[in-house]
Amino acid sequence: MSTSAAVEIESLVKCYGRVPAVDGLSLTIPSGTITSVLGPNGAGKTTTIECCEGYRRPDSGTVRVLGLDPQRDARRLRPRVGVMLQEGAGFYPGARGVELLSHLARLHATPLDVATLVEQLELGDTARTPMRRLSGGQRQRVALAAALVGRPELVFLDEPTAGLDPRMRRSVWDTLSELRAAGVTVVLCTHLIEEAERLADHVVIIHDGQQVAQGSPAELTEDDESTVRFNGRPRLDLASLRDALPEDASVQEVSPGTYVVATTVDPGVLATITSWCAAHDVMPEGLQVGRTSLEDVFIKLTGAEPGTGS
Amino acid sequence: MTTTERRYRPAPGAAPVWRMLVAQTAFETRLLLRHGEQLLLTAVIPVTLLALLAFVPVIDTGAYSRLDFLVPGILALAVMSTSFTSLAIATGYERRYGVLKRLATTPLPRSALLIAKALTVLVVEALQVTLVGGLGAALGWRPTGSVLAVLALIVVGTLAFAGLGFLMAGTLRAEATLAAANLVYLLLLVLGGIIIPLDEFPDGVQPVLMATPAGALADGLRSVLADGSGLPWSGVAILAGWAVAGFAAAARWFRWE
Ligand SMILES: Nc1ncnc2c1ncn2[C@@H]1O[C@H](COP(=O)(O)OP(=O)(O)OP(=O)(O)O)[C@@H](O)[C@H]1O
Ligand SMILES: [Mg+2]
Numbered sequence: 346m347s348t349s350a351a352v353e354i355e356s357l358v359k360c361y362g363r364v365p366a367v368d369g370l371s372l373t374i375p376s377g378t379i380t381s382v383l384g385p386n387g388a389g390k391t392t393t394i395e396c397c398e399g400y401r402r403p404d405s406g407t408v409r410v411l412g413l414d415p416q417r418d419a420r421r422l423r424p425r426v427g428v429m430l431q432e433g434a435g436f437y438p439g440a441r442g443v444e445l446l447s448h449l450a451r452l453h454a455t456p457l458d459v460a461t462l463v464e465q466l467e468l469g470d471t472a473r474t475p476m477r478r479l480s481g482g483q484r485q486r487v488a489l490a491a492a493l494v495g496r497p498e499l500v501f502l503d504e505p506t507a508g509l510d511p512r513m514r515r516s517v518w519d520t521l522s523e524l525r526a527a528g529v530t531v532v533l534c535t536h537l538i539e540e541a542e543r544l545a546d547h548v549v550i551i552h553d554g555q556q557v558a559q560g561s562p563a564e565l566t567e568d569d570e571s572t573v574r575f576n577g578r579p580r581l582d583l584a585s586l587r588d589a590l591p592e593d594a595s596v597q598e599v600s601p602g603t604y605v606v607a608t609t610v611d612p613g614v615l616a617t618i619t620s621w622c623a624a625h626d627v628m629p630e631g632l633q634v635g636r637t638s639l640e641d642v643f644i645k646l647t648g649a650e651p652g653t654g655s
Numbered sequence: 656m657t658t659t660e661r662r663y664r665p666a667p668g669a670a671p672v673w674r675m676l677v678a679q680t681a682f683e684t685r686l687l688l689r690h691g692e693q694l695l696l697t698a699v700i701p702v703t704l705l706a707l708l709a710f711v712p713v714i715d716t717g718a719y720s721r722l723d724f725l726v727p728g729i730l731a732l733a734v735m736s737t738s739f740t741s742l743a744i745a746t747g748y749e750r751r752y753g754v755l756k757r758l759a760t761t762p763l764p765r766s767a768l769l770i771a772k773a774l775t776v777l778v779v780e781a782l783q784v785t786l787v788g789g790l791g792a793a794l795g796w797r798p799t800g801s802v803l804a805v806l807a808l809i810v811v812g813t814l815a816f817a818g819l820g821f822l823m824a825g826t827l828r829a830e831a832t833l834a835a836a837n838l839v840y841l842l843l844l845v846l847g848g849i850i851i852p853l854d855e856f857p858d859g860v861q862p863v864l865m866a867t868p869a870g871a872l873a874d875g876l877r878s879v880l881a882d883g884s885g886l887p888w889s890g891v892a893i894l895a896g897w898a899v900a901g902f903a904a905a906a907r908w909f910r911w912e
Binding site: 398399400420423424425426428430434435436437438439440448449451452453454455457461465477491493495496497498523524526527528529 | 661662663664665666667668669670674675678679682686689690748749752753754756757758759760761762763764
């Protein structure tokens with residue numbers, strides 16, 4: 346396992362029409378890691394990795410994948426990289442799952458054994474059914490297998506566990522860990538913070554087409570900032586709480602009725618929160634002061650709530 | 656853990672191009688031959704038309720005997736159904752489902768994909784020619800002319816239709832391609848000198864119909880197979896013109912996504 350970068354992006358810009366989807370993004374993905382790429386819907390994750398796959402031509406900036414230019418060196422790069430498109434897209438609608446894997450295997454010099462792969466990813470039920478009739482989750486697992494069958498050293502997986510049932514999700518997580526153990530670099534776009542927390546050695550957060558954080562989960566969550574979490578009625582109006590708190594504090598309703606305040610928590614801040622709750626007739630159940638989690642960092646950086654900005 | 660670690664150990668590499676070509680051609684041919692609607696278009700309709708029209712004298716085949724007129728026309732129809740209609744529809748849906756995008760990330764070069772598609776068409780056409788020619792022979796058809804001239808016409812005709820098929824598949828939505836490709840098939844079946852002799856049409860439109868790929872191919876095949884003429888250069892020129900124009904336009908406007 347080398348410690349060099351598997352992917353290096355510098356000031357990438359990619360527009361659709363006039364609107365930039367990726368807007369001056371730079372990131373580094375270390376070799377031999379599982380790197381999670383996080384970001385809200387429309388942040389530019391898919392566009393970014395499609396530039397890495399050589400599928401999209403950057404408007405400006407540089408992209409280096411395994412030291413190569415995905416556009417100019419496509420011929421040399423493609424055999425070394427495995428790709429799973431978002432939603433497992435990209436398959437002959439009339440081909441059966443296993444048949445498709447066998448075909449893709451034939452395009453490679455020393456592919457994985459398809460029968461073993463089918464067994465490992467539990468794809469037996471896709472042997473007789475055309476891709477267009479498979480369930481979304483089945484199709485996605487075929488797509489994952491298809492990304493691996495050529496024995497790549499780098500894989501780009503765009504939300505590989507979206508829509509999978511809990512058992513299948515775990516099984517995919519096991520596969521990803523095995524990939525890392527075998528020395529494969531895994532680039533994993535996901536919306537599941539839990540997935541990133543469990544698996545990722547390295548995390549990149551993208552927001553509005555820019556990289557807003559990157560580093561190991563420990564690096565991203567280590568600062569003197571902490572959080573206060575509490576439950577109350579859903580959809581409380583948080584504006585007055587924001588006004589009462591220090592300038593740099595962020596307040597989010599992370600899920601209906603669950604609120605997170607991220608700031609440098611001291612007794613004064615805690616008092617502000619509880620007196621605001623009292624004034625608004627909110628019993629702050631499960632009130633908890635805690636270390637910043639990856640989710641807190643994510644929400645703070647991407648301002649998932651409308652009105653809070655970024 | 657050792658065995659599982661070994662399982663995914665990277666060993667990247669592309670297969671030799673010839674092997675990718677063979678694999679891609681075999682794969683696409685298999686999918687095509689399994690596809691019911693496509694088979695209807697490429698096998699059932701031509702064979703049924705030939706059998707029906709050979710027995711039921713609904714058309715006046717003019718100077719030609721019934722089979723001498725029909726079999727070359729149906730061969731042209733077979734070529735059109737595979738190299739135009741079926742190719743356009745399949746490619747249109749592959750584009751829509753992101754197949755072309757996904758394939759662009761495999762070791763298969765784009766040129767090899769195009770060659771594989773061409774080879775697939777030729778394989779299916781060989782089956783069609785055997786089927787249609789075999790049925791014709793069983794009904795008493797006795798062709799003359801040079802096999803090489805027939806092959807040349809079929810290849811140029813295929814290129815002419817394929818260019819137009821790619822153009823359509825690469826610019827329209829899949830559903831629109833499906834509809835338009837079937838419409839063109841039907842129009843050229845009736846107007847392209849395939850089952851109705853072109854001299855049944857008003858004098859003014861005959862040259863126009865003759866200049867369609869179907870008209871040029873059907874007429875060319877007829878002049879070789881029924882009249883025993885050599886390679887009909889005017890027909891070849893018309894088909895080559897369509898091929899150049901079609902591929903140039905497809906290269907210019909084809910969108911992979
Ligand atoms: N093919 C396209 N044509 C036009 N606009 C596009 C296209 N693909 C993406 N966009 C736009 O670019 C922006 C970034 O999209 P992208 O798919 O990269 O986001 P993402 O981070 O992958 O989102 P998600 O989490 O929803 O998958 C979005 O605003 C989207 O609407
Ligand atoms: Mg995406």
